Amino acid sequence: MKLVIQRCQEASVSVAGETVGTIQNGLMVLIGVGKDDTEEIADKYLKKLLQLRIFEDENGKTNRSLKDVSGSLLLISQFTLYANCRHGNRPSFTDAGDPKNAERLYKYLIAKAKEQVPVVETGIFGADMKVSLVNDGPFTIVLDDTAFA
Template sequence: MKFVIQRVDSASVKVEGKVVGSIGKGFLVFIGVGQGDTEEEADKYLKKLLGLRIFEDEQGKTNLSLADVEGQLLLISQFTLYANCRKGNRPSFIEAGDPKLAEGLYEYLVKKAREQVSVVETGIFGAHMEVSLVNHGPFTILLENL
């Protein structure tokens, strides 16, 4: 599993020209599911995501979590996080999880996130999406190999 986390002031996602998800201050998270990923691994990634203290406190130090700032989540599935570009110029995606596995784990993550965060928006699994964001910082973190 891989997460690309961007701390944002706002973010949105469109499918076929229509906004299907939009948040204010929080995290935009691109989620890649790999072969053999499990719900247990998804739980571990979600726990790490929600525990990250990367929002600024009163002294300007990155010391506050998503909950501390009443932040929101925009979760986007993105199999291209598993692009392998070691050979040639055309990426291989053989390390990406089977679409049924990936969709199931993505929906599982969304469900679990909604149990803990008041605003969780999503894209549409497998759709061509247009993602817009205002990255605060910028601040981007890659979570993998937890």
């Protein structure tokens, strides 16, 4: 699994010109599901995501989590996070998860996030989406298996 986490003042995603998800003050997260990912792996990533202390406290230090600031989540599936560009100029996506399992795990993550975060918005799995973001900081973190080594 791979997550690209962006702290934002606002973010939205639209499909065919219609906004399907929008948040203020929170995290916009691009989610890539790999071919070997499971619910246990998804749980580990969600726990880490929700505990990241990347929001400023009263002293301007990044010391608060999403929950601490009552932030929102915008979760967007993005298989292209698994692009392999080692050979030639055309990316290969063989490490991305099978679409059925990837969609299942994406929906699983959404459901689990909604149990802990009051505002969780989403994109539409497999759709051609347009994402808009006001990155706060900018502050962007890539969370992959190296975060758990």
